[in-house]
Amino acid sequence: MSTQESAGRARQNTIYRDGVFGKRPSVPTDFAGLEAAARRKMSPKAWAYVHGGAGSGSTMSANRAAFDRWQIVPRVLRDVSERDLGVELFGRRLPAPVLLAPVGAAELAHPDADVAIASAAGELGVPYIFSNQGCAPMEESAAAMGDAPRWFQLYWSTDDDLVDSFLDRARRISADAIVVTLDTTMLGWRPEDLNLGSLPFAQGQGIAQYTSDPVFRRIVRERIAAVTEKPEVKVTLGAVKALLSMTSRYPGRFLDNLRSPEPRAAVETFLDIYSRPSLSWSDIESLRERTSLPVLLKGVLHPDDARRAIDAGVDGLVVSNHGGRQVDGSVAALDALTDIAPVVDGRLKLVLDSGIRSGADVFKALALGADAVTLGRPHLYGLALAGRDGVRDVTANLLAEFDLTVGLSGLTSVAEIDRDALRRV
Incomplete structure (x- = not known):
């Protein structure tokens, strides 16, 4: 039995075995149950910040609707007894194509915040993208991960000396990549926060x-x-x-x-x-002189921007609408991926962010051209419910479901997942 088979069937069997003795999972294994439990646990301000989106929330709805437009078409009578879901990203072999997304002000969900998330990610070998708006210095989060992979998210400040300092610190904590967030040069209109007059950074949280x-x-x-x-x-x-x-x-x-x-x-x-609305392509091009680490651009949704990124010499794109938190009525991230993947055509690594809720979602994103995905709100909900263990369990559940989805679809590796495995509704 391979490592990834153990991650799927063994986790499932462990939960059922515990059930014989009357023990139920500490965090729900479905997203709807997870979200409902987290809402009961979190303060109104924490819930507004983590759950809330831009405007009416239509972009968050669009993210989910985009996944629902694709159906998996399983194949049968294939030997799927052994599976390998490992992928290689920027010289590092990962157990699965899943990373934990950066989330600012995570202490709203739990006081241990970034360090707890980092520790859980380290246990599973899943990369954690340290937030530039974190509640713990990147050095503390790195120490909690041991040798496990970590990336760093960069918000490009109006002070270039500060940008260079962040990049140097990321190098010194052995970050595998820099993720430059482009879609938050100013905050979107977020009614759930605005109605409470709540901005965590103004309280000293997340800085x-x-x-x-x-x-x-x-x-x-x-x-x-x-x-x-x-x-x-x-x-x-x-x-x-x-x-x-x-x-x-x-x-x-x-x-x-x-x-x-x-x-x-x-x-x-x-x-x-903290952020610079005047950020331009010339700044991105200067990154090659500022850091030797691989650079990904986060927030790219238009094929022309993907073409420009190729010309700028970056190493990857994170196709993302910031989880629906920035522009109300934006294109769904998964729909943008289907437009961008043919343009990139393997020349850059593509990571899909926004809307991932299940192992089936991971499967669909990979089939439509992503090399990996990031998990955002779900791991924050797990953090709110059970701290480090909650992050670990939510992530392990998603990895297990992904493993089982791959096997039950008649496939044995990430490389075999392509558009032929899907049918558009």
């Missing part, structure tokens, strides 16, 4: 990559030194809570931070410089 960075800390000190008048602050209960939140998350002793202007200045500085 640990910045407050742990020497260049960012220098920028903060310079901004403080440049202030000639003390800003007037209206004292309210909300303002006090926000100040305590910023202070508790800033490096150093709490009481020292409480007396210092740095925690509040760090938040203000982050909000000013």
